[in-house]
Amino acid sequence: MQIVYSNRRGSRTMDHVGSAHDEAELEALKAVAYQRLAAGQGELDLGLDVAGAPGAPLPIVASRMGHLWDALCRAYDAVGLDDATGGDRVFRDLVLARIIEPTSKRDARRVLEEVGVAAASYATVERALPKYATDAYRQRLATACAAHAALGPASLVLYDATTLYFETDQGDGFREPGYSKERRLEPQITLGLLTDASGFPLMIEAFEGNKAETHTMLPVIKAFMATHRLRDVTVVADAGMISEANRKAIEAEGLSFILGMKIPDIPYVISSWRRDNPDSEIADGQIFTQPWPASPTDQRRDQVIYYQYKADRARRTMRGIDEQVGKAEKAVAGKIPVKRNRFVQLTGADKAVNRALEARARALAGFKGYITNIDNPTPEFTLQAYSRLLNIEKSFRMSKSDLAARPIYHHKRESIDAHLTIVFAALAVVRHVEERTGWSIRKFVRTARRYRTIQIRAGGQILTAEDPLPADLRDALALIVGPGLAH
Template structure:
């Protein structure tokens, strides 16, 4: 951002400067000159405005506007920008918000809507989100109003309504493929409170944290998010989230797709006990027979990219699992 300012010097003259500032607070000041009378001051201001307008052509509003501008004494210089609005961006985000059903799920709560849209524009704190709303050209709610609404946003029923809206958008069917993964959010504090607790951190941080579990459909569209204690193991968060989602949407079966780090032996047994389908990416200790057979039949060839091998893996009499396919 750049603007013209006038400051009084020690000699009593008035200096005209161009200030280039950033949101972080850094500034670069360009000195244009000093004036001892009003005529010289206006001349220096005109020079400063011309420098700011370099490379920025002015719109031609026609002779009527030029006459109006001359009559108002504004001269032929650039017009001052009094406000700005992220109209196209904000309208597009608001339209998507409505199409996803969040407007109805949130009961038309304007504070929640502004908070969601602001954090899409710039992920930041709740307090700083109000600044984003204002920079977008809209009137932000008071911070006290935002804090009063937070208890309602934190209720389980609120999240269930949003999850239901996501499920309707995803058009889930009777055999739905869902993806699940977790992450952690840490807090700038040294003391835990039973929920925010130090635990395993992929960022190797020691501060208290919480574990966030995200359930999505096959395309990555979010379906449900749950929060767990920061010291809770990742593998123990998956089944509670999936069961809650199935109960909320009356789903008889889902296919769980996960990497080996998310499926523990206990998790796999629980999935088997629940009768759920799953696709598990895991290391196989031995080369499957179908791969050995292919190499035997094609000794001098490389396995083509994208080639798919399938091999039945029947359950034995002592195995507590269903028949599987590798």
């Protein structure tokens, strides 16, 4: 056993301690060597028995995803959900666990334990779920979200609907088969989502799966306005959500709207322009304005219709028309079976390509219509407001993917409503985090969860340790929790 001393210049000296012939003698020589090395040095007494087990690992007594959890808690509070729920920790933990790892309510306990948070028992969660399904509880959340969005009478609200299907083949009056964009036959429910112009959620409602999406919009808007005592908001919705009856119903309620509209025939304002400019091409982005004043018997406000032409939209539409017409021609020639094709005209047993419909479709390629009844509209404001529907589509995609709103493991209406309440609150927190940081929630969670805070027991003391944060994550956390708390 030797102790070797060296310095920067490379010279070394050795101190011979002794020779050992078995393990007991070796341990004794190690103890002598430790004493010689520590000779004349003060020691900090941590209460560790190093002589008995030098180099023994220190036990970790706690480990948590502190940065991620604290940031999400701060975002939850900033939206106003903690005040709205009266500090309901079970609800908060279910909401934040769904953001970190979407899973079942039973498995949320595992997620919270991995985070390092004490989780309520599943029996406690089951007792709480009926409360989350009540109208009073959900209205408090909606009120908090509306206050966070600073919603007022002149605000834009976006509306869209989607469906969530269930792994069952039996309907029950609420979960019923209906029209599905995913072409599924299982029972489903229809969801109506109302957001502000940025896509921040304001209200979510569930309807029977066989209820048409066009019949869901007005009940959601009326319920929202009643809850927040609003006399008027400007509703923005896609053409697929609007029927003529729907638009009249919105008008009858005295609401302002900016709606997409289908164009079944060539509008007069476009055909007139083409007659006056036979040798000119319509410019990309060109807008045609068609005022539609109300007559004394119409019982509506004056409206304006805008038709915008986009070259890229025309290119994509023309390509689709070419494909459909090609299939129609093959079907008429008997080369392929007749399937659903709008350009195939059937008259008794005779088949023909509907050339008049083809000509009309090509003449309308690239155009999209927008109708509004707001006072003194401009095409720029109207089209910009309509383009914000991308934000609500993003919120729906987020709820289905990042928050895994489906599959739903519940079967009772009460449990389904409670589940949607949790998803709604989680969506509000997610949109706040993304708006503050500019990061996607998936990137934020994936990055922040890698950096844990651990506590180590060293004798009678508890030491705290953590990995240093990268600069980009530290900056993102500072935008949520404040610069003084992100370190």
